[in-house]
Amino acid sequence: MLIKKPAAIRPTEITDPALYLKRREFIKAAAVAAAGLVIPGVFATPRRAEAAIPDVHKSIYGTVEEMTLLKDITNYNNFYEFGTDKYSPAQFAGKMRTRPWTVRVEGEIKRPKVYDIDELFKIAALEERIYRMRCVEGWSMVIPWVGFQLSELIKRSEPTANAKYVEFTTLKDPIQMPGQRLSVLDWPYIEGLRMDEAMHPLTILAVGLYGDILPNQNGAPMRLVVPWKYGFKGAKSIVRIRFVEKEPLSAWTKATPQEYGFYSNVNPNVDHPRWSQAKERRIGEFFKRPTLMFNGYSDQVAQLYAGMDLRKYY
Amino acid sequence: MSFAQPAPHHVKWLKAAAFIACLLPLARLVWRGFNHDLGANPIEVVTHSTGDWTLNLLLITLSVTPLRRILEWPWLLKLRRMFGLYAFFYACLHFLTYIWLDQFFDIFDIAKDVLKRPFITVGFTCFVLLIPLAATSTNNMVKRLGAKHWQQLHRFVYLIAAGGVVHFWWLVKKDISDPLQYAVLLSLLLSLRVLFWLQKRGLPKVALSQR
DSSP states (O other): OOOOOOBBBOGGSSSHHHHHHHHHHHHHHHHHHTTTTTOOOOOOOOOOOBBSSSSSEEEEEOOOOOOOOHHHHHHHHHGGGGGTTTTTHHGGGOOOOOOOOEEEEEEESSSSSEEHHHHTTTSSOOEEEEEEEEEETTTEEEEEEEEHHHHHHHHHHOOOOTTOEEEEEEOOOOTOOGGGSSTSOOOEEEEEHHHHHSTTTTTTEEEEEETEEGGGTTTTOOOOOOBBBBBGSOOOOEEEEEEEEEEOOOHHHHHOOOOSSSSOBBOSSBBBTOOOOEEETTOOOOOOOEEEGGTTHHHHHHHGEEEEEEEEOO | OOSSOOOHHHHHHHHHHHHHHHHHHHEEEEEEEETTTTOOHHHHHHHHHHHHHHHHHHHHHHHHHHHHHHTTTTGGGHHHHHHHHHHHHHHHHHHIIIIIIITTTTTTHHHHHHHHHHHHHHHHHHHHHHHHHHHTHHHHHHHHOOOHHHHHHHHHHHHHHHHHHHHHHHHHSSOOHHHHHHHHHHHHHHHHHHHHHHHTTTOHHHHHHHH
16 A cells, blocks of 8 residues: 555644744633633643553654643543543543453454464554544544554454454453443444555554553553544454454444444544534644544545545445 | 521521522632643533533522422522522523633634534523523513513523523433433423412312322
């Protein structure tokens, strides 16, 4: 596959730091003007018990935008297995045991295998990938993931001609995951990708964040990251990767098919039935910014969807 | 002090206490803001908190009449206007948060939202409907409108409260447990009114108890 431009961001898009600092000043002023209602908040300082990951390579992929603060990435989460409140995962995910942990890789492949998680960490060189993350709810972050390309695992598994899609399953364990005691979604959480999407070099399995082991609330020990799709496509705490012939029915599509489709590509022109997707609020910023087609990764991924009606395949 | 018939100066104190209590949610928000304790998405917290308190105060306002009758505490009526005006106050803050902090006065986007997004259409309509109620809340306005007309106008609050719950219901992504709680409470408060109305129409008590 030909990847023309690894840089996912136009030079004009990069804010001059001086200007950026000025804007920060303005944000502060605005905050004071609003009688203290809008001071960009600081949540509890995160505990960094996680170990640093050695030998992380810098990747040619990714953005140079200012990264979202670690405390925001690790406190403001949608991980319904630990509750529907944004701050619940940080509160309740700590107790989840991520060792021992196995990932069953199966389905339409020649080499099915139950991998120990530590074995998976070694199948390819771990890279830092700084990706934009756009949530379907209208906010976004810039996150320095550590991980490896899903394509590495796929190649190793030798898919058969019947493998048209890849299905990801999150752990189902209501004892460890209190959110699963409520039937908000049909557990376990299922997500899926088309084979070419799964093979795309931007698609990674993330095992770390900011150079350290992935915190539980972000989907430890291993999660999917597909930066041109809405965040919920990134299945967390994966226990099974299955190669299938038919399009998997993902958890959100099952719950509300008219609102969440299989593709769920970031698209400012196709609104959620109940809210606009044209803009987003980058966490840490005051003003909303326009949402970019395919979350700014058009150059790399638009060809995957050539000729498809993205209003129909939302 | 008797709660059924407190002395006038006690009612004054209760009113003052309620006035301060209604300001506490705002005070807490401001406090958290100054202490950088509004989390990763402060604007979302402010939006949700002001919205929650609009609904809370609408329901508190609507519970005055049933409580007054059930407990036989007539003086509760003296608090109703204040609760109603506080509901309007938090609705104003909620609306202001939306047009200022969320949309930053982007008139085009706001208009599009109001017309295209059912949950915003409903929320906006309820806010607009609250304005005449707030404007006619003075004793003078009751006199000018006449008690009957005034009461007819203020019955809109039932519609507004229901609209507020619908507004909340339609905006949540999946977990409807919070709006459901409001819906249950509101249904209870409205059914009590139906019951009182039936009683007033003089239906036999037996018929009522069988319902």
